[in-house]
Amino acid sequence: MASDIRTSELKEPVDVAEYLFRRLHEVGIRGVHGVPGDYNLVALDYIPRAGLNWVGNVNELNAGYAADGYARIKGISAVVTTFGVGELSLLNAIAGAYSEFVPIVHIVGTPSTLSQKDGMLLHHTLGNGNFEVFSEMSKNISCAMAKLNDPHEAATLIDNAIRECWVQSRPVYITLPTDMVQKKVEGERLKRPIDLFHPPNEAEKEDYVVGVVLKYLHAAKNPIILVDACAQRHKVLDEVHELIEKSNLPTFVAPMGKGAVDETLPNYGGVYAGDGSNEGVRDRVESSDLILSIGAIKSDFNTAGFTYRIGQLSTIDFHSNYVRVKYSEYPGVRMQGVLKKVVAKMGKLNVEPGPTASNTIAQQDKNMSNNEVISHDWLWPRVGQWLQPDDIVITETGTANFGIWETKFPKGVSALSQVLWGSIGYSVGACQGAALAAKEMGNRRTIVFVGDGSFELTAQEVSTMIRQGLKPIIFLINNEGYTIERYIHGFEAAYNDIQPWKYTDLIATFGGTRKNSQTYQVKTKQEAEDLFNDKEFAKAGKLQFVEMFMPKEDAPKALKLTAEASAKNNAKQ
DSSP: OHHHHHHHTOSSEEEHHHHHHHHHHHTTOOEEEEOOOTTTHHHHTTTGGGTOEEOOOSSHHHHHHHHHHHHHHHSOEEEEEETTHHHHHHHHHHHHHHHTTOOEEEEEEEOOHHHHHHTOOOTTSOSSSOSSHHHHHHHTTOSEEEEOOOHHHHHHHHHHHHHHHHHHTSOEEEEEETTTTTOEEEGGGGGSOOOOOOOOOOHHHHHHHHHHHHHHHHHOSSOEEEEOHHHHHTTOHHHHHHHHHHHOOOEEEOGGGTTSSOTTSTTEEEEOBTBTOOTTHHHHHHTOSOEEEESOOOOTGGGTTTOOOOOGGGEEEEOSSEEEETTEEEETOOHHHHHHHHHHHOOSOOOOOOOOOOOOOOGGGOOOOTTOBOOHHHHHHHHHHHOOTTOEEEEOTTHHHHHGGGOOOOTTOEEEOOTTTOOTTHHHHHHHHHHHHHHHHTOOOEEEEEEHHHHHHHTTHHHHHHHTTOOOEEEEEESSSOHHHHHHSOTTOGGGOOOOOOGGGHHHHTTOOTTTEEEEEEOBHHHHHHHHTOHHHHHTOSEEEEEEEOOTTOOOHHHHHHHHHHHHHHTOO
16 A cells, blocks of 8 residues: 555656666667576566667677677666576676776666565575675676665666766666566656766866876976776767877877777877887887876786886876876876866977887788788788778787787777786677677677687677677687687697687578678688778678688787786796
8 A cells, every 4th residue: 555655646657667778778778788587577578668679698698798898889788687697697797897997787687575585495596595695796896786675766776876887987786676677666757867977076176286287297308198998988088189189299008098099190109018019109108208197007918917117207197086196196086177177278398209100011921922821910900901980899808909909090990808807708799789889870890800719608699690680790810729828828738729610600500691691711811811802891781700710829929928927927926
């Protein structure tokens, strides 16, 4: 009876599930990833009613990778799993999203609140009556949690979780018990969009920090700009590009920041990663007397094995929740407001030109005679020549992640990788999510480079691509196993080998037809060159799968350097 009185007081009653999915639609989500299970089935019925598309993945881990890729293109994503068995299968992907600042709304269909209260011995539980154990596992890889156990507070919890997901750019965890799906909440709230904006910095504090930054910037003789991943994740690329273009300072990106900067700008110089940097970049960066470091994540693979040689005394760090000028830190001062004012007030600066990036193939790598095999030194600059403006490029942990450092992008290219978390197989799922986002936004070309070992972990997600009518170009690098791990330890060890598959046959196995897909095998530079010059191939009118054979022992120089540093670090006593 109390529930009826509560509902009668609502001006525009809507079901909890409808409210949740309409809020997801509001923030730009159109495709919802996940796997059905009996605790989420009724909730899934609300997805099309909210104007959303159910993607339907092959497994939860792939769904998580796909949600990650989708969020990196569209700004936020959602994935639905079932209690226990489903949500735990997803956690690796959610942990990766948390570490790399990717906003994913994770919705878990759970047993009813009554079942939980009574401690019932239900399937998908540990059999001990503890219904909190799985949410506790997600707690440390979620920036907010919303347990929708009470309709009185459900709408508020939903709005807060989605806001935190967007603002902090990290996953959130929402539980939706089966008996809460159709409970009523106030639908009138939907007329007011969720506030997704940060409050401005405290003006006096911000102005002080801007003054300190400008003091050192004007005094610097050869300053440079170094852009990293958090500039993308925390949505300050407009401010960053205004700084780059108006200052004309030499600008570089860290590996995780690849794609954050327009690489056609005349002052773009390439990738800085310590010893793994592009040619001429390391000397220019490390000789600078002031580095404007924007959104840095100084992890091992992002610094080629901690081989950065830039001191804090010559660095100003801009972050989402603080600015650090040399050794003085200013907490609570967000970089967005500071960068805007720095650009407005900086005036003329001392500019010493830096190197310029290019896709020039070295003379010794140009030979295509005598069935010359495909090498990494040849491939990655050639890829840069083939790419088109606004492409989406996904690279897998391993040779592709390091090889792409040698590729100069056309304007508007988005680059997806998982340099920090580094879960192999990520790129295949991420490709599905990114390609779906691209389809929703106007069909940008989506291209993935993945090694054979990594592909075997998540190959099933190609099935979802075919099911959803997606048209990615998949380059599978067949180099006989786990190359990055060979260079870290056990080059000839059996554990770094894999079972060879008939990779191109998989497309038909997953339901591909001549109408919606095409497969290729390339074993030489000339065959690869012919494919890159094929205009029909470049149109990406269907899903295309390219098995590209490369020598087992070949790897990008940056990978070899980083692997050696990783091996040394692992061996420390």
